[in-house]
Amino acid sequence: MIGLWHAMAETPSMKLKFIFRVSKKAGYTLDVASEPLAIPIHVKKLEIDGSRLHATAGAFWMPGQDIVIDFSFEEESFSGELVLPGIGALPLQGARGTGPKAAAGFIEEVRSYRKEGVTERSAEDIEAAVEELLGRLSLEEKVGQMFQVPASNFSFGNAVATDPPEKLIAEGRAGSVLGAFDVSRVFELQKIAVEQSPHRIPLLFNADIIHGAQTIFPVPLAWSCSWDMNAIKEACAIAAREASASGTVYNHGPMIDVGRDPRWGRVVEGAGEDPYLGSLIAKAQVEGFQGDTLFDPETIVACLKHFIGYGAAEGGRDYNTVDLSEATLRNVYLPPFQAGIEAGAGSVMNAFNIYEGVPVAASEKLLEGVLREELGFDGVLISDYGSVQEIVEHGLAETEREAARLAAQATMDIEMATRSYEYLPQLVREGSLAESVIDDAVRRILRLKFRLGLMDDPFRYIRPEKELDYHFCAEHLQASLELARKSAVLLKNDGALPLAANGDSRIALIGPFADSRDLLGPWQFSRYGYETVTLYEGLRDNGIAEERLLYAAGCGVTEPLDGGIEAAVAAASKADVVVLALGESSDMSGEAASRLSIDLPEAQQRLAEAVVAVGKPVVLVLTNGRPLVLGWFHERVDAILETWFLGSQAGHAIADILTGDYNPSGKLTMSFPAHQGQIPVYYNHFRTGRPVTDANAGSKFISKYLDGPNEPLYPFGHGLSYSRFEYKDLRLDREMFAGDDKLTVTVTVSNSAPLAGEETAQLYIQDRHGSIVRPVKELKGYRKLWLEPGESKEITFEIRRSDLAFWSPAGGYAAEAGKFVVYVGTSSKETVSAEFEWKDRD
Incomplete structure (x- = not known):
């Protein structure tokens, strides 16, 4: 069963191809990828019994739910089932290899739909065309443009009660679509819009392109540590190139929230704790995604999220209450949004939280007052997933009808996923909402569609031939590798690094991330996850002979392995140096992945204690999406390399740094606490009336802890070099x-x-x-x-x-x-x- 396998599956809404990679070193590993809907799956438990494989897996977007894989293998084929939460059991029969590329047979069909010679319209021409079209739309048809519908029953939140997207689009009750990851699905739905809807208005196709489309780059918290604006801009440009080839025109990113609490899982998507650096990175990302003009079909709309204050969620708990002063809002959280708007971002997305007791989705003060009037934003404002409906859940509105009125009045142009805006025509007719509010929103939506060229060529972004050219190509992989090298941060080094790539020394490579492909992080939907370079492969490819690599997983990410610690200790005892690869799985950070404890999981801690006790030099290599509490490791290991989630070329990048082929240069953009009790801890804090000084450190009545320091273990800007x-x-x-x-x-x-x-x-x-x-x-x-x-x-x-x-x-x-x-x-x-x-x- 060792090698690559593929199988086709039918879901209620689409056909999927799954690719499985079975590997074996000290034990078996399984990696899973899918297309056209790239479902990021990581295996948590794997059992092999002869020709039978059974595994449980998870994905970051459905925490606490298991994917179950059960296969029987023969020489060149396998059969079994894969159970996906919300979909059920999918019977699978497959064969060796990765199978055919879905896009290859689709190229000629779509080519005939694209138009030649379409030129970019002037701003004046666009305004005239928008007014002419707006005048032909009924009130219901206008409101139809203000809905974004999911492309399938795949959901990032609670299930949404709604008609199928095909029906909504044909009836003119949708203006944009979320999550049509398959270029053929984009084509199918766009055809319905331009052939069946009342005014043949094309759709916008939206997706979350956070740190890469198919070629995955370091997660944003990682790439922020490069402090390299050109490299970040290029990463976003490559992501736009790959995503736009598949029909995506509108990104739900970048996330530019300032993050000061590492318990909050979404710090992985941002640029850390500093508003100045965050502003520079926001600008670089907008320029990368949008290029010189949105008419270029290899660019996508940048959407700044989440406006505003989302990173200040109390207790670091996602979707939780935020309570900020206006000074903190403006001096800390607002600057990255101002920079992104000045860079020309075409869209902004609201935050889930409240501000001054009002959900942001309903806040005229923030959305109309600060965002539009003060900052001058005249682009499309889109709700986050279900946040219009959540105005009721917050307790500001008693009914969805009232929630819809509040959001529309606050200049929210598009409602994502839910259908509260269906009340808008009634509200206008009864005089509770001015029709001019609807007209202004639809103007902004139509204006964007004209700027993108969709009104003149609805199929211009549907380019399966470019998928074959761009997706996971060598040039893009090289760019990912280079940024990955720049993004890793050397936190400590007492001389254990760099390792000797050549020679007779033996390296014990131990830990759940020693040979794992779970190095891409959350918020990515690559079909090429099985190609991710592991740390083991990176060291091997760097010239370290496999007989010098003594591999032992030791434990899983959160659970012990039978005999795992004993095997790890045995490997460490035979080695000259230990590389201990620990961290978080991808679903432990990102949205809805807040953690009470930011220590490493207990199973990994027990493994580390046993390995360190052997007495060999230990290099800790971390894979994670947030700062962790590392005091125990700081005191006991010889070197610590923070690699975050480095993307498709992670193993090569890490190996280059460990062996000295690349001299580390990353600098932290988020402080690492010495203890969880310090959180939030950040460098740009206020002075207190009783600050700690060298002179008064022994006094009692000053602002300090009885049982630990005020200062973080590793501060903002820290990062060592060789x-x-x-x-x-x-x-x-x-x-x-x-x-x-x-x-x-x-x-x-x-x-x-x-x-x-x-x-x-x-x-x-x-x-x-x-x-x-x-x-x-x-x-x-x-x-x-x-x-x-x-x-x-x-x-x-x-x-x-x-x-x-x-x-x-x-x-x-x-x-x-x-x-x-x-x-x-x-x-x-x-x-x-x-x-x-x-x-x-x-």
Whole structure:
């Protein structure tokens, strides 16, 4: 049964092809992929009995529910069933190999539907066409454009009671479709829209393209640690290229929520705890997804989510209450959205939470006032999944009818999945809602369809021939590899790294992620998961002979294995160094994956204790989607490499770093707590009236814990290298500047190690006094520089009025005259500093 197998299956809504990869080293492993609906499945338990295979598996979008696989194998075939929650048992009969590509036989059929010579319309032409079409639509037909319907019964939330999408589309009761992952399904539904619906208006096709379409890149929390805007932009451009080939025109991403609580599973989708860096990354992602023009069929609409404050959910529990001051909202959570809107994002999605007691989906203050009027956003505002209906569940509205009125009045253009907006025509006719509200929403939707070129060529994005060219191609895999290398963060190294790739030393490769393909993370739907490069494969391909790799899984992600620890200890005893590969499965982070404990699971902790006790040098390699509590490991292992979920080329990237073929350069964008009791812990916190200092650390009545430190274990900006970087001679060109002048900061950075490397020099500013209390420091700039062994370079930063500005209730957005401290260093903690003063000439 070793090797690749495929089988076809019929569901109530589509045909699926499943691909199974059975491997064996010390034990058997099973990897599962599917197409055209890519169902990210990871196997939790696998049993082999002769030619019989039985497994239970899970997926991040249905936590707590098991997928069951039961097969019997013969020489060239197998039979059995696969049980999917919500669908039931699918009987399968399959054969060796991956089977035919579904897109290949579809190319000529769709080619005849696409139009040649379509050109981009001017803004004036689009406005005229929108008004002409709007004037022909009835009230019900207008509202029909405001619905987004799921493409199938596949659901990311509670089941939705609704008509089949085919019926809704044919009747003109849908303007967009969610989750039509199959290019042939896009074609089928678009044909219904342009051939059967009352006004033949094409559909928008939406999907969550978070960190790759088919070629998977590091999860966003990982790629943020690269601090490389060009690489992040290119990753998003590649994702858009692959997704648009399959008919997707509208992304439900990027997620640009600031995240300060690692218990919240969705920190994996964001850029960490800092609004400045988060703003730069938001801009890079929008530019990557949207390119120079949305008329380009290889770009997709970027949707900024989740507006706003979602990352501040109390207790780190998803969908929970948020209670923020306006100053925190504006100074911390709003800047990435402002940057994304200034970059031209075509869409925004609301947050699930409340603000000032009002669900954001119903908040005129936030959606119409802040988003549209203040920030100038004139694109499409889409609800998150079911959030219009949830206005009732929150308790703001008594009925769905009232919820629909509130959301529409707040300028929510599209209701995702649910059907509350069916009350809108009645509300207009009775005078409870102005028809102009509906007209404005539909204008924005139609305008976007014209900008995308869909109104002139509804099938222009349906390009199965480009799927064959782009999906998982060598160029895209290389880009994924390069960003993966940049995204890993070396947290600790007492000399155990880099490993010797050549020689006689033996490496014990131990842990549930030593030979796992669960390295893609949540929010990805690749059909090529079975091609993910494991850590074992990466080390082997890097030149480490297999006889030098002593492999033992040791345990599962959350459960012990019979004899697992004994096998791991035996391998460690024979080795010269241990690589301990631990972490979280993909479904342990992401949406609806909040955790009370951010320790490693107990089974992995027991394995680590036994392996460390052997007494060999231990390198901990982490696979995870959030900061973890690592105090025990920090004290006992020799090196820690944080790899997050690095994507399709993860194993190669990790191996390159472990063996020294790549010098690590990643820097944390989210602090790692020393203890869970510190959460939330972040670098840009406020000063208290009784701060801890070196002088008063032994006192009682100060802001501290009795049983641990205030500081995180690894702070924002931390990240080691095989080089050694030193900062000295921080100089300012003046001690005071004014108005719109600039202050120049110069510092010398040296590499005292015998290995060249890349450093990210970070600049922080502290506002010593203000009209409101200001953070202890805030990131305001950074520079990347490459230093050869023994080389020193001077780098400069410029500080301007805008770098000192913040929002206050009294002054709005402004810089305030006063004294400041500038810090430059290798992290938010390790810096050199100087003081300066700024005054406003006015």
